[in-house]
Amino acid sequence: MFWNLLKKELREVLTVSSVVVVVVVSFVYGFIGRTVGSVEKEISKKPLVAVVNLDKEGFGKAIEQSVGNFADVVYMGENIDDGLKKLQDNGGTALLVIDESFTRSIQSGEKGKIKVLWMLRGLGIADTISSTVFERFCKNVEDQVRMSLMTEYGVENPQLVMNPVEKVDATFFNKKTFDGLSPSQLLNLTSSQTTMTSVVMMMLIIMAGTTVISSMGLEKENKTLETLMTMPVKRSYIVFSKILAATIAGLVMAGIYMVGFNFYMKSFTISSTASLGLTLNTWDYVLVGISLFSALLCGIGMSMFLGIISKDFKTAQTMTFPLTALAIFSMLVTMFKDFSSLSMPLKVIIFAIPFTHPMLSIRNLLFGKSLFVIYGCIYNIVLSVILISLITRIFNSDRLIVGVSLRKAKRQVT
Amino acid sequence: MKTIQVDNLKKNYGSFQALKGITFEIEQGEIFGLIGPNGAGKTTTLRIICTLLRPDAGSVRVFGHDLLTEPHEIRKVISYLPEDAGAYKELTGIEYLRFIARFFAKDEKHFNQMVERGVQIAGLSDRLRTKVSTYSKGMTRRLLIARALMVNPKLAVLDEPTSGLDVLNAREVRNTIKEFVQNGGTVLLSSHNMLEVEFLCDRIALINNGEIVKTGTPKGLKEEFGLSNVEEVFTEVIRCSGTC
Ligand SMILES: Nc1ncnc2c1ncn2[C@@H]1O[C@H](COP(=O)(O)OP(=O)(O)OP(=O)(O)O)[C@@H](O)[C@H]1O
Numbered sequence: 001m002f003w004n005l006l007k008k009e010l011r012e013v014l015t016v017s018s019v020v021v022v023v024v025v026s027f028v029y030g031f032i033g034r035t036v037g038s039v040e041k042e043i044s045k046k047p048l049v050a051v052v053n054l055d056k057e058g059f060g061k062a063i064e065q066s067v068g069n070f071a072d073v074v075y076m077g078e079n080i081d082d083g084l085k086k087l088q089d090n091g092g093t094a095l096l097v098i099d100e101s102f103t104r105s106i107q108s109g110e111k112g113k114i115k116v117l118w119m120l121r122g123l124g125i126a127d128t129i130s131s132t133v134f135e136r137f138c139k140n141v142e143d144q145v146r147m148s149l150m151t152e153y154g155v156e157n158p159q160l161v162m163n164p165v166e167k168v169d170a171t172f173f174n175k176k177t178f179d180g181l182s183p184s185q186l187l188n189l190t191s192s193q194t195t196m197t198s199v200v201m202m203m204l205i206i207m208a209g210t211t212v213i214s215s216m217g218l219e220k221e222n223k224t225l226e227t228l229m230t231m232p233v234k235r236s237y238i239v240f241s242k243i244l245a246a247t248i249a250g251l252v253m254a255g256i257y258m259v260g261f262n263f264y265m266k267s268f269t270i271s272s273t274a275s276l277g278l279t280l281n282t283w284d285y286v287l288v289g290i291s292l293f294s295a296l297l298c299g300i301g302m303s304m305f306l307g308i309i310s311k312d313f314k315t316a317q318t319m320t321f322p323l324t325a326l327a328i329f330s331m332l333v334t335m336f337k338d339f340s341s342l343s344m345p346l347k348v349i350i351f352a353i354p355f356t357h358p359m360l361s362i363r364n365l366l367f368g369k370s371l372f373v374i375y376g377c378i379y380n381i382v383l384s385v386i387l388i389s390l391i392t393r394i395f396n397s398d399r400l401i402v403g404v405s406l407r408k409a410k411r412q413v414t
Numbered sequence: 415m416k417t418i419q420v421d422n423l424k425k426n427y428g429s430f431q432a433l434k435g436i437t438f439e440i441e442q443g444e445i446f447g448l449i450g451p452n453g454a455g456k457t458t459t460l461r462i463i464c465t466l467l468r469p470d471a472g473s474v475r476v477f478g479h480d481l482l483t484e485p486h487e488i489r490k491v492i493s494y495l496p497e498d499a500g501a502y503k504e505l506t507g508i509e510y511l512r513f514i515a516r517f518f519a520k521d522e523k524h525f526n527q528m529v530e531r532g533v534q535i536a537g538l539s540d541r542l543r544t545k546v547s548t549y550s551k552g553m554t555r556r557l558l559i560a561r562a563l564m565v566n567p568k569l570a571v572l573d574e575p576t577s578g579l580d581v582l583n584a585r586e587v588r589n590t591i592k593e594f595v596q597n598g599g600t601v602l603l604s605s606h607n608m609l610e611v612e613f614l615c616d617r618i619a620l621i622n623n624g625e626i627v628k629t630g631t632p633k634g635l636k637e638e639f640g641l642s643n644v645e646e647v648f649t650e651v652i653r654c655s656g657t658c
């Protein structure tokens with residue numbers, strides 16, 4: 001008896017579509033795992049650095065000699081521009097500038113200055129990993145100075161021996177130098193805004209998408225769609241009204257989220273990025289809006305497809321998983337990595353997923369890369385037009401009523 | 415005048431032949447019944463006539479409009495009631511009627527007339543102001559029948575109109591359908607209830623396995639087979655179409 005029941009329940013739960021969904025989802029997470037995996041590999045690597053030594057005396061020399069033990073040195077010399085160029089060509093992490101009065105300062109009991117110019121490749125969380133490696137390297141350098149200091153002079157000024165080096169940070173990102181900021185500080189300043197767009201976008205896609213999918217499932221189950229399609233209304237109106245309603249609802253939700261987030265963030269974010277010359281003008285906000293709108297359209301278009309495939313309300317619910325997975329994947333990848341620091345195949349994938357564009361938009365606009373955002377918008381709009389025209393075509397055929405069944409295809413094969 | 419002309423209609427689902435060449439005609443002002451066992455192809459036929467499915471072969475003309483070239487014209491003159499359908503659960507009954515009336519009404523007066531007719535046919539009185547999600551099966555059916563007939567279509571296509579209704583409600587719906595025809599409408603319906611068919615239909619077509627095996631008036635068919643009611647005719651015809 002129990003076995004009989006269990007068998008029936010299992011057949012209901014383990015349908016082909018649910019298994020396919022799980023396979024897709026696990027594939028997606030496997031993918032994320034591999035991206036993060038390559039990050040871990042980066043941590044254990046030695047950093048690539050350039051050293052500009054303007055200090056001709058003892059301590060500078062000591063650093064010069066020992067630096068090779070902790071890092072791969074691509075440039076060692078006296079010209080900052082040359083060093084910077086070498087570093088950029090080799091994709092290095094940072095440029096170390098040893099102040100010309102480095103040894104003299106320490107000898108006279110003051111801290112020696114080292115300026116660190118960080119190369120930031122992207123604004124994703126994982127993009128700073130290589131600078132974490134570099135922080136360790138800096139400690140090593142400092143230890144080196146401390147050691148020389150103690151062997152030569154003993155501990156006559158303990159305060160100085162504990163802390164002989166003053167590190168001055170600057171970050172070089174996207175052709176701009178941000179003085180007095182380490183990469184993580186820069187990231188903190190920008191990430192609150194970019195994280196907001198990522199999270200809002202993800203939630204929007206999931207909410208608007210599931211609404212559309214389940215409404216399609218419900219309409220099929222209740223045959224209300226069937227009724228509507230025998231009435232004197234253009235079928236494209238039926239499609240448009242559904243998509244537009246979901247989009248408007250999505251934008252309203254987005255607006256509410258944004259306002260909420262802004263209140264939450266206002267005190268410490270907006271002012272500080274503004275002081276760096278990182279602000280968005282009206283045109284930028286319009287672009288973000290377009291990006292959001294077009295991505296939402298694509299997401300809703302995709303949901304309509306999933307809704308068309310689903311037979312009733314229950315299958316509709318399983319159909320929301322691929323969409324959810326895609327939205328979460330987009331959010332995670334864009335949070336971990338910046339577009340520019342991705343490998344080529346990943347770049348293609350990330351560009352192809354419409355949701356990533358609004359997620360990256362604010363970050364790109366803050367740093368003046370509006371062209372990328374515009375391309376993203378164009379791509380999204382083209383994609384949504386294609387999706388909508390395909391859906392309208394399906395509405396005009398009898399696929400919607402007959403259903404798109406896998407079984408039918410199989411039957412034709414055999 | 416011929417309201418509907420269906421000629422050699424064929425429809426496949428994948429490799430399965432659901433309709434194998436259906437031919438019939440309906441006169442204006444007639445109630446025409448499509449009668450057949452489960453899976454015979456009744457719903458498929460009705461869906462094709464209502465522009466929901468594309469036929470694989472054959473032709474359909476509704477009030478002179480060709481199904482393939484002028485589906486939109488057909489949609490203007492028909493009203494379709496799907497089998498076991500529902501309404502939008504978030505709307506109240508009256509809101510649903512108003513929603514539908516908007517598609518057909520020419521002006522505000524026409525709109526109000528339609529809704530009023532709908533309220534009358536539905537006969538749900540106060541319950542029309544509660545949400546459809548709280549309705550029983552029979553109540554939903556009444557609402558949908560009201561929706562289908564209130565717009566005064568030239569042709570009403572009703573797939574098992576009285577399924578799920580109790581005896582009293584079913585009677586009332588039958589009377590509504592009769593009334594609708596007396597006021598100049600035409601009805602194509604499918605049914606499993608032979609009593610209903612005998613009471614309602616001017617002519618019937620018996621359909622089995624995607625083919626029409628017999629057409630005629632209920633009276634004529636009874637006489638032809640020498641049987642006392644349509645149910646026996648049905649049994650005889652279906653039995654015969656398999657073996658004879
Ligand atoms: N979407 C579909 N895909 C595959 N086969 C279908 C589909 N819809 C209907 N069929 C098949 O077509 C045949 C006719 O179905 P149809 O719904 O027209 O029967 P019916 O006469 O309305 O039956 P009932 O009295 O049970 O409502 C059945 O064998 C059914 O299995």
Ligand SMILES: [Mg+2]
Nearest residue numbers: 456457458497
């Ligand atoms: Mg049927």
